[in-house]
Amino acid sequence: MSTVERTSRWLDKVGDWSNSILVKETRQALKSRQFLITFMLLLTASWAISAFGLLMAGNAIEYGREGGQFFYIFYVVLLVAILIIVPHGAFRSLLSEQEQNTFELLSITSLSPKQIVWGKLLSALVQVFIYYSAIAPFIAFTSHLPGFEYPAVAYLLVVSVLASLGLSMMALMFATTATQRQWQALNSVAVLGGLLFGFFFFLTVAMAIMRSGATFEQKWFWWANGFGLVAFASYFILCRQITTAQLTFQSDNRSTGIRLTCAAQLLLAWTGLSLYLLVEGHGSMNRESVLGLVTLSTIHLSIVGLFVTAEPDFLSRRVRRSIPANPLWRLFVVPFFPGGGRGYLYIVLQAILVCVTAIVVLAAAFDPPTVAPTVTIAPVEYLFGFIESVTGWLTGDPDGPQSAAVRDYLAGLTAYISGFLTGHEQVWTHHLQVIVCVACYVVIYVGLAAILGRWGRALSSEIKPAHIRVIAFLVFLTGAIGPYIPITLFGPRMRYQLFAISNPFTTIWEIESRKGQGGIINFFSTAWVSFQEHSSSADFSEAVRLTWSTLHGTGDSGIVMLLTLGAGCMLLVNLPAVKNSVQQIWFREAVPVSRRQRRRTDLPALSSQSSVPEPRSDPANLASNATLDSNVE
C-alpha cells in the first residue's frame, strides 16, 4: 500500500470519527470564494508588509526594535481574518441553514443540536488554524528581528484564538435568535457591528500589551487572567446552551441547561471572590467591591429572570418523563425545570443565596466591628455565643485558632444582624441595607415579569414569551426613568424623593451615600410613637399623613422598609403560581388548562385528562393522555 493510499485511508477514518457538520463545513469553506479571497488577501498583505516594511525600516532593521512593530502589523491582518471574517462566516453558515430550509433536514437526522453547534464552531476553528498557519512564516520572520518579545506574542496569539472562538460562538447564538427575515437582517447588522467593536477593542488591548509588555511577573495579571478565563468559559458555555436550546425540538427541555449554567456562573463569581480574599487577605479589597459583586449578581439575575419567568408553565410529556423518581432529588431540581413559576422560584432562591453569601463574605473577610452590647442585641449575641461554643466543641479545640476564626466571624455576623435590626452600627447597617434592597428589587421586578407572563398567556395564545420580555423590560424602564421626569422638570438640584423608589439605581445610590440612618426596629418604633402622638391630636388620615412625613425624615430605613414590604407582597402574589409549579414536579403532573384557554381552543375531551397525575412507567397512559402542547414555546 502506497503512502498516498495509507494517508487517504487514515484521513477517511478521521473523517468518520469527526463531526459530520465539521466535515461538510470544511469541504464547503475550502471551496468557497470567500475563503479563497480572504486567504489570498492575507498572504498578499503579509508579503506586501514584509517587503515594504524592510524597505522602509532601512538600517533600523539591524539595531532598532522593529520586531514588535512588524508583528503588530501582521497581527492586525490576522485579526481581521479571525475576529471578523471567521465569526461572520459562522453566523452566515447557521443563518443560511434556515434561509435555505436545510436546517429542517438536519434536525430530522441523527445529529443533535449540540453536534450541529459544535460542528459549526469547530469548522470556524479549523479556518482560524489555517489562517494562523498562513501567517506563521511571517511571524517567524519577525522573530529574528530585535524587539520581538516571545512571551507577549505567544500570549496574544493564544488569547486571540480564544477571542475568535468566543465571537464565533456569540455569532452562532445570534443566528438562532431570529426566524423572520426582518429580524435576521437586523441581527446581521448587529453581529457585524459587534464583531467590528470586538476587533477594535482587542486591537487596543493588544497595542497596550505590545507597548508596555505583558506583566507576567505581577500577581494581579494572573488573577485578572484567571478571572477572565473563567468568565470567558462560563459565558461561552452559556452562549452554547442558548444556541443549542434554540435549535432543540419544541417539546424537549430547552431551559434546564441554561438555568444550571447561570447558577454556576454566580457560584463561580462568588467562589472566585472568596478565593481571592482568602489568598490575598482582606486588605486587598474594600467592602464596596463585595457590594459591587452583589449589584452585578442581581443585574445578572434580573436578566436571567426576564427570560425564565416568561416561559410557559406547561411541561411537555418528554420533559415530564425526565422528572426524577426520588422525592428529595425531585424537590431539589424543581427550580431548574422549565416554566415561569419555577423560574421565579429559581431567581428568588438565588437572590437570597447571593444576600447570604455576601453577608458571610463581608463578615468573614473584613475586620469585625466593635458593637457595644445592648439589651436589644444581647439575645442575638447569646445565640451566636452558643453556636460558637458548639462549633468549638465540634472542632475539638475550644481555644485554638479555628475557634478564634469562628469567633471573629460570628462576631462580625452578629454585628451585621444587630446593626440591621437596631441601626446602632451605621457603616455595617448600610451595607446590609444595600444588599437587602438590591435583592428586593430583583424579587419585585422579576415577580412583575412573572405576573405579566401569566397574564399574557391567559389573555391570548398569540402572546409569546418574547412579547412578555419586551413588555416587562418596558415596565422596568418606566420604573427607572419615570421618576426622573418630575425631577428633571423641577430642576436638577431637587433632592431624592421617595417616589423615585421605583428606580433601583438612584435609590441604591441614595442608601449608599447616606451611610445608614436608623434601622428597622428604629423605623417601627418611630412609626408607632409618631402615630400615637398624632392620632391623639388629629383624625386618622391626618395622623397617617403626619406619621408618613415623620418617617420620611428617618432616612433610608423607610426605603428599605417599603422595598421589603413590596418584595413580600410580590412574593405573596406569586406564591400560588410557584406552589402550582412546584406541585407539577412534585406530583409529576401536567398543568390543568384554564377555563379561558379551554374555551378559546375548543379542545374536545382533552383537558379533563391533562390534570390527572400520570404514572411514568405506563406508556399507554402517556399516549392516551392527549397532549396540549399549545403552550410550548
Place this chain on the structure above:
Amino acid sequence: MTHQATSEATPADQQQPAPQPAAAGGEPLIEIRNLHRFFGRLKAVNDVSFKAYAGQVMGFIGPNGAGKTTTMRILATLDVPTAGDAFVGGYSVIDDPDRVRRIMGFMPDSFGRYSNMDVVEYLDFFARAYGFSGKRRRDAVERVLVFTELRKLAEKSIDTLSKGMSQRLALGRTLIHDPAVLILDEPAAGLDPRARVELRELIRLLATELSKTVLISSHILTELGEICDSAAIIEAGRILASGTIEEIGQVQRERRGKSTSTVLALRVLAGIENVERWLVQQPFVSSVKVAGSVAGFEFEGDEAARHKLLKALLAQGFEVVEFHGKSESLEDAFMAITEGIMQ
C-alpha cells in the same frame, strides 16, 4: 387493504392505548390519532385521524391551506401538535422523535440546497448525519446513486442540477438511511411531464419492490391516482374521507343515498345529444353528463339491467362503439367530496 373508509374518528379511537412499535405487516406504519394543530385562531389541523400500512402508497390530498403540510411536518417531527398524537412505526412523534426519525424519511417541498457541494458530497454528508461510517456509508451512497440513476452526475455540483435531477437527489437524500416510511410533500411540483413520470415510477418502485410505506401529497391528482393504493382527503383542517379510492367513492355514493350505483360510460359515433335525451328517460339512470362523444351516467341496476340497457341502446339505432363501467377517479372523488372551503 381491508381498512374502512372513514371521515370521523370514533370515540373508541381516543381510548385506545399507544400502539407498540410495529414489527409485523399487520400494524399500521403511520397512524394519526385525533391530531390538532392550531396557530392562534386558525385551526390548521382539526381532529385528523388516519392510518397507512406497510407497502402502501397513500395520497394526501387537499386544496392549498387544507393542513397537508402541517400534518406532514408533525409526522416528520418538525412540529408539535396542539393535541392528539401521531405514530410512525408505532413510535409517538412527541415522545420518541429520535426513534421516529430513524425509520422515517421526509422530503419537503423545498429542496434544501447547500452551495459548493457536489452530488456525492451531498449524499455523503447526509449519510454521515444519519450516523453511517466507513463502508456502510459508502454503500448507502452508492445504493442511492444507483436507485435514483444519478451515478452519471455524481461529481456534478448540486447548484447546476435541473429541477428534475434536484428532486431525484432530494428523494435520494430521503432514502439514504433506508427508512421504512417516506413522507413526500409535493414531490412532483414544478417538474416537466417526463420528470414527473420518472419520479412516479421511482415512488411506485419504492412501494412495490422495497415495501416502503409512502405518504405523498400532490395537487396532480391524475398522477396520484395512478400510484396510490389509498388516499386521505383533507379540507379546512378536517379529514373528509380516507381509505382506498373505491371505498371513498362508495362512501360518497352512500352519502348521496345511491350505495348500489355504478358509473357507466358509452361512446357513440354520432348523435350524442339524442343519446343523452334517451338516457335520462331510462329507469336506474341518473346524473347523465356528456363530454364530446362520450356520455357518463350513474346506473343503479344490476348486471341484467345493464345488459338490457345496452340491448335497448342498440335497438334504438344508436351507433355505440364503447360501453363500459367507469371506475371513479381520485379527481372525481376529490371534487365530489371537497367544497372549496378556504381558511
